Amino acid sequence: MAIVLENALLADIDPVRVEVGSLRLDAGRIVARGATVSYEGATEVVDCGGAVVLPGLVNGHTHVYSALACGMPQPPKSPTNFPQILEYVWWRLDRALDAESNEMSARIGALDAVHCGTTTLIDHHASPDHIAGSLDEIERGLAAIGVRGVLCYETTDRNGAKGRDDGIAENRRYLEHCWQKENHRFAGLVGAHAAFTLEEETLERLAELAKSFNTGVHVHVAEDPCDEEQCSSQHQVFLIDWLAGHGMLREESVFAHGTHLDAEAAERVRQSGAALAHCPRSNMNNAVGYAPVKAFGRAAMLGTDGIGSDMFAESQAAWWIACHEHAGLSPGDVLGMLAASARRASALLDIPLGKLDVNAAADVVITDYRPATPVTTDNLPGHFVFGLSARHVASVIADGRWVMRERVVKTCDEPHVRRDAARIAGRLWERMAKIT
Ligand SMILES: [Zn+2]
Missing domain, CATH: 2.30.40.10 (Urease, subunit C, domain 1)
Incomplete structure (x- = not known):
């Protein structure tokens, strides 16, 4: 061939x-x-x-579970800050996800990626009412279209001990699954939501799991000031110290956003070998601020945080906001972020990408x-x-x-898949409307 x-x-x-x-x-x-x-x-x-x-381009941080969210009904209450955006919007959507909508979200997310020349997704999944097996559903959706994936389940304590245990178990199960297959198309990371929804014991269990599989942790870090504030008030330490003290600063880790890390914390991330996924469009959409991208140097990747997988648009946004913020970046630095995403995926999938x-x-x-x-x-x-x-x-x-x-997807009947997706999205939105 x-x-x-x-x-x-x-x-x-x-x-x-x-x-x-x-x-x-x-x-x-x-x-x-x-x-x-x-x-x-x-x-x-x-x-x-x-x-x-x-x-083929690499999306350094995304959530394909949000692929069926485009145009969904407005939340019953309008969020006015970042924790409310999670509570009123995304934590209602993820609760409504089931096996069918997980897989279809991944298919649609992969289709959108392919149309943009993105062939690998580093994904962070959450479907708290349907955890066991959910990463297989995401894998099936991506594989059906033909893209690669580095997958994890978003462990959190926000849904109690069972939700936490099921999240950890799903990460473990999927890591074992990938360990056995080793096909360079799918790999696992240990997924965690963010420090402000994780207990100390949970972090330790996640770090232990990452260590045992010689992989990293994929976690949101300092996306909003609430992450640092909660860490300081609850644990009396800086966020980066808390994460480092619990084994999160691993060479293979992916930290998303880092919006409110200072230059010193950024340097510690860089020195650890962990990568920072800069998500400029999402950060603007949530009005959470601008990440100190320059301080991360070659560790800074580029991700969309679920706003599709158009890495050209994300690159342009990275450039516009860097100019707006007088961040001192060059277009070469932006291209460097795409290269960093590819290097991280290459290491995790054990094949040269990008x-x-x-x-x-x-x-x-x-x-x-x-x-x-x-x-x-x-x-x-x-x-x-x-x-x-x-x-x-x-x-x-x-x-x-x-x-x-020539702009025609060859791995599926795209119009047919999109018709099915619209039907499944309708049912997903109906379930979501019942969640308060
Ligand atoms: Zn994210």
């Missing part, structure tokens, strides 16, 4: 490099790259027409982006934040197979 992509403007993001060339893909990997590659035995030769070809190199995963995005200005190694970041967008994504290959071709 070798595929040759020729006449491509190969645009690497880690490190940034642009050159005209060809790729040969076989058995799920890039097996050759160069001005010319072998055509022998190729089942397909695709002329990319000189357009930009990118590695690269167009030999032996990297055959996750490739073919665009129809042929701008009127030159695209070079020096100015690719500028094209990323001012030119390229999801509308340029024409075809997507993931794990060596066509997932989308």
Whole structure:
């Protein structure tokens, strides 16, 4: 099943490099790259027409469970702060999720990702009235479309001891499942909501679980000032010290947001090897503030926090808000965040992602982006934040197979799936309306 992509403007993001060339893909990997590659035995030769070809993009933090939330009814009470946004909106949606809506949310989340050239999702799932097996449902939904996933269940103490125990058990079960499969398409992290809904004992159990599977913890950190405030008042320590003291600062961990960490805390995260998922659109949507992204250096990734998986739009938002905040970033720094997301997913899935190199995963995005200005190694970041967008994504290959071709998804009957999704979303919203 070798595929040759020729006449491509190969645009690497880690490190940034642009050159005209060809790729040969076989058995799920890039097996050759160069001005010319072998055509022998190729089942397909695709002329990319000189357009930009990118590695599949990685969403560093998302919640596909919110994929059926778009347009849902307004909450009975309007939230006026971040804890109320959780309480009135998201903690009612997640309670209403069941097996059917979990899997369909993942399918729709994956479809939206593919249309944007995103082929790997680092996801954080919650469905507190239906926990056991929920990560398999998310995996099935993503796998049906053909994207990769790093999954976890959002453990919390907000729903009592049973909810906590079931959350920990689901993380353990899924980690064991991935441990056995080792297929480079799915992996697990240990999921936790946020310090302000977790007890000390729970953190210790989560850290122990992460340690036993040699993986990290995926947790929201300092998204809103309430996280630090509660830690200080309840435990009389700084949030970062509390997390560090309970084994959360692991090399493989993913900390989402970090909006209210100071430069010193950011440096500790960076030194630990944990990654920070910067989610600029979500942070603006929730009016929680701007993360000290620069202080995280190469540890700063980019995530959408459930607002789709359009990493072009997220990159642009990261750039606009950095300018607005006088944060001292360059477009290259923004591209660096996409590269960091890919590095984190690569380590967790044990396969090179975000690269167009030999032996990297055959996750490739073919665009129809042929701008009127030159695209070079020096100015690719500028094209990323001012030119390229999801509308340029024409075809997507993931794990060596066509997932989308000329904007038609090949792995499912998309109109049919979307019709089913609308029906399931209606039922989900009805259940949600009954939750006060
Ligand atoms: Zn989140």
